[in-house]
Amino acid sequence: MGITRKEVLRIFGAGAGAAAAGRWGLTAGATPVTAAEAAGATVVTRDIAVIGGGATGTYAAIRLRDEGRSVAVIEQQDRLGGHTHTYTDPATGAHVDIGVVVWHDLPLVRDWFARFDVPLEKANFDIPGQESLAVDYRTGKPVTGWTPPDPSAGLAAYAEQLARYPYLEAGFDLPDPVPADLLLPFGEFVRKYNVDSAVNMIFNFGQGLGDLLRQPTLYVFKNFGLDILRNLQVGFLTTSRHDNSELYRKARAELGEDALLCSTVVAADRDAAGHANLLVRGPSGIRLIRARKLLMTIPPKLDNLRGFDVDRTERRLFGQFRNSGYYTGVLRGTGIPDNLSIDNIAQHTPYHLPPLPGVYSISPTGVPGLHNVKYGSPGSLPAHHVKADILASIRRMRAAGTIDGSGRPEFAVFASHTPFELTVPTSAIAAGFYRELSALQGHNSTFWTGAAFHTHDSSLLWQFTESLLPRLTA
Numbered sequence: 001m002g003i004t005r006k007e008v009l010r011i012f013g014a015g016a017g018a019a020a021a022g023r024w025g026l027t028a029g030a031t032p033v034t035a036a037e038a039a040g041a042t043v044v045t046r047d048i049a050v051i052g053g054g055a056t057g058t059y060a061a062i063r064l065r066d067e068g069r070s071v072a073v074i075e076q077q078d079r080l081g082g083h084t085h086t087y088t089d090p091a092t093g094a095h096v097d098i099g100v101v102v103w104h105d106l107p108l109v110r111d112w113f114a115r116f117d118v119p120l121e122k123a124n125f126d127i128p129g130q131e132s133l134a135v136d137y138r139t140g141k142p143v144t145g146w147t148p149p150d151p152s153a154g155l156a157a158y159a160e161q162l163a164r165y166p167y168l169e170a171g172f173d174l175p176d177p178v179p180a181d182l183l184l185p186f187g188e189f190v191r192k193y194n195v196d197s198a199v200n201m202i203f204n205f206g207q208g209l210g211d212l213l214r215q216p217t218l219y220v221f222k223n224f225g226l227d228i229l230r231n232l233q234v235g236f237l238t239t240s241r242h243d244n245s246e247l248y249r250k251a252r253a254e255l256g257e258d259a260l261l262c263s264t265v266v267a268a269d270r271d272a273a274g275h276a277n278l279l280v281r282g283p284s285g286i287r288l289i290r291a292r293k294l295l296m297t298i299p300p301k302l303d304n305l306r307g308f309d310v311d312r313t314e315r316r317l318f319g320q321f322r323n324s325g326y327y328t329g330v331l332r333g334t335g336i337p338d339n340l341s342i343d344n345i346a347q348h349t350p351y352h353l354p355p356l357p358g359v360y361s362i363s364p365t366g367v368p369g370l371h372n373v374k375y376g377s378p379g380s381l382p383a384h385h386v387k388a389d390i391l392a393s394i395r396r397m398r399a400a401g402t403i404d405g406s407g408r409p410e411f412a413v414f415a416s417h418t419p420f421e422l423t424v425p426t427s428a429i430a431a432g433f434y435r436e437l438s439a440l441q442g443h444n445s446t447f448w449t450g451a452a453f454h455t456h457d458s459s460l461l462w463q464f465t466e467s468l469l470p471r472l473t474a
């Protein structure tokens, strides 16, 4: 159904006809909607518009449809899955997951994968004959005599403290006042409770957290929580076919035209009843999506909310978010043996943690000639900078004679998972930031899920999203 230009003007305001970006909440980078496009917009009416089609957006959309609600998912990429990203090697057809790899062994997780007939198994990524080498990536030289500490004592001390905050498993529902230990820089917490021997393990597990020792302990607890500790014992789950994107391809097929890929919201407004009107630009032009409720799953950084009608409270809260950077890829032509993992272990730093920005590790994929690479940064970096730094690290290892010098290293695939971990300063946490953030649920008929509202953990996020469904379907 087409709508008249007049109707679009009525919904979005008088400046729209002239494609007046400012009036529409459009900012630099967004392509203005022309009057002709607006007049030809297709109107789509749905119960709930889901913004973002990653782990939580896909889960919510399918579950809402299962509950008999109509949905539209607006996803900027050409696929669903977000941080779940699978590279398929054209030579062998083998899959390499360069994003999400494992999930908790929970009934909800098993049901979710069973719904799409995607078999799961206990995760074990060991490559036959795998070896590891500790290298200081700043020099390219091996770090001799370093072995990872036995984390048992540190983990026990950590777990004892973590158990004091069981509410962290469900969200950011923090008491008032916020317990002082949650505000400590993690490095101080480690010293206070003798967690030292577990630092390397937590650093590796918590990749993407940025500068671990300076992060408020709250964020470490959120990312390395009680159910993670349980799963370290019982075993995490992964897909038996080692193709974690399969579920998202199947979800995409099921959603059909309800999944609007390569699409972004360019303007938003509410009517008197609080229903949302979204102008969405996609491959087939402009659509006007009218939805009773919105479910936001995207990283709520202000620059990522262009086009949305962000109000003063939201602007004040989201404007405080900082983020880390996390980058992954698959390398070929490195000269690194297929069974060798090279971990970045720094000389002369606390706990031998590598300074970031820097490579976490280069590790085997199980596919001959291909290695995974993982890279972290305390803030966002341009992709070309990260790629250049990774290749420079390989050159340093070659120059030092640590690895074979032949072959031309290159990226088979590279992905920026940035902005990653969204955090606010300790003072904001103490002042009740997360109470205010939680209070946004339902405000303006808008609900929020995704990593910034809980944690970077798909399983726990699906649980969190599930808990929002009664309010979304009401």
Ligand SMILES: Cc1cc2nc3c(=O)[nH]c(=O)nc-3n(C[C@H](O)[C@H](O)[C@H](O)COP(=O)(O)OP(=O)(O)OC[C@H]3O[C@@H](n4cnc5c(N)ncnc54)[C@H](O)[C@@H]3O)c2cc1C
Binding pocket: 051, 052, 053, 054, 055, 056, 057, 074, 075, 076, 077, 080, 081, 082, 083, 084, 098, 099, 100, 101, 102, 103, 208, 263, 264, 265, 297, 298, 299, 304, 305, 326, 328, 417, 449, 450, 451, 452, 455, 456, 457, 458, 459, 461
């Ligand atoms: C390398 C890596 C490994 C990880 N490994 C694991 C793991 O093994 N297990 C685990 O549980 N978790 C893992 N995580 C954490 C993972 O981030 C979360 O589990 C989960 O993906 C977060 O879900 P989400 O819906 O919040 O975000 P995402 O899955 O990132 O989904 C957000 C979606 O919104 C889209 N989007 C963003 N902005 C806009 C916009 N303006 N308009 C439209 N669409 C937009 C994005 O394209 C994306 O598809 C990993 C993360 C990374 C980066």
